[in-house]
Amino acid sequence: MPHISPTFSFSTDSNCLSQLILAPNGFTSTLAPPTINHIVPQQEKIMSHFFAQLSRLKLINRWPLMRNVRTENVSEHSLQVAFVAHALAVIKNRKFNGSTNAERIALLAMYHDASEVITGDLPTPIKYYNPQIAHEYKKIEKIAQHKLLAMLPSELQDDFRSILDDQLHTDEETAIVKQADALCAYLKCLEELSAGNAEFNQAKSRLEKTLAERHSEEMDYFLTVFVPSFSLSLDEISL
Known part of the structure; x- marks a missing residue:
């Protein structure tokens, strides 16, 4: 043929x-x-809800039981804490002979409230009402951290575990992020009070005690050099 x-x-x-x-x-x-499906073998489709979940942090308002002149959400708070935590680490290294990783500190601060996308933002007076509630809430936070981590593709989980799991943070890293967190809450009080909102008087007094408890040289420097400007008007800080 x-x-x-x-x-x-x-x-x-x-x-x-x-x-x-x-x-x-x-x-x-x-x-x-x-x-193209006949030419290129299809890869296994992976869908992760991790960043879609984190994007909803902007829908969670802080200070929920208090009247606010301007509402603050968890997403913007996290970014401000990252700014301040990074600054504290740099100040510590440059001024007070520190050797901390400022970039890692900023990253930990960015994610420090990530679990709240699952737990919500529990008001501080409730969260720390007594040691038992504080202890149980820490357990809830831990469950939420693990749930978030499980949303990531398996090949990325190790990279994010050291960020999301606060048990893997050093004492120094934890201390600096906590200092920055308290400082940012204090700055929120100053902004509300400067706008005439007396609702934040007690919160300011409580946070002054917290700052005293978390005292450090780098925090004192930040309070002296940067914080006074937060009580000024736009015209005053633009001079």
Whole structure:
């Protein structure tokens, strides 16, 4: 039987590009054009809800039981804490012979309230009402941290575990992030009070005690150099 090489032609139909093959028996058959799925093996589809969850931090308001001149959400608070924590680490290194990793401190601060996308933001007076409640809430936070971590693809989990799991943070890292967290809450009080909102008077007094308990040289420097500007108007800080 003589060998007949198949020939190929394509239709000009703009809606359907067909491939015509001349078979050895003389008949033609129409095949759908090959798709990329036929050429490149499909990889396993992975869907992670991790960052979709984190994006909802902007929907969780802080200070929920208090009247606010301007509402603050957890997402923007986390960024401000990262700013301040990074500054504290840099100040510690430059001014007070520290050797901490300022970039890692900033990263830990960015994620320090990530678990609240699952737990919500429990008001501080409730969270620390007594040691038993504080202890149980820490357990809830730990469960939320593990749930978030489990949302990540397995090949990324080790990289994020040292960020999300606060048990893997050093004492120094934890202390600096806590200092920054308290400082940012204090700055919120100053902003509300400067706008005439007396609702934050008691919170300011409580946070002054917290700052005294978390005292450090780098915090004193930040309080002296940077904090006074937060009570000034836009015109005053633009001079």
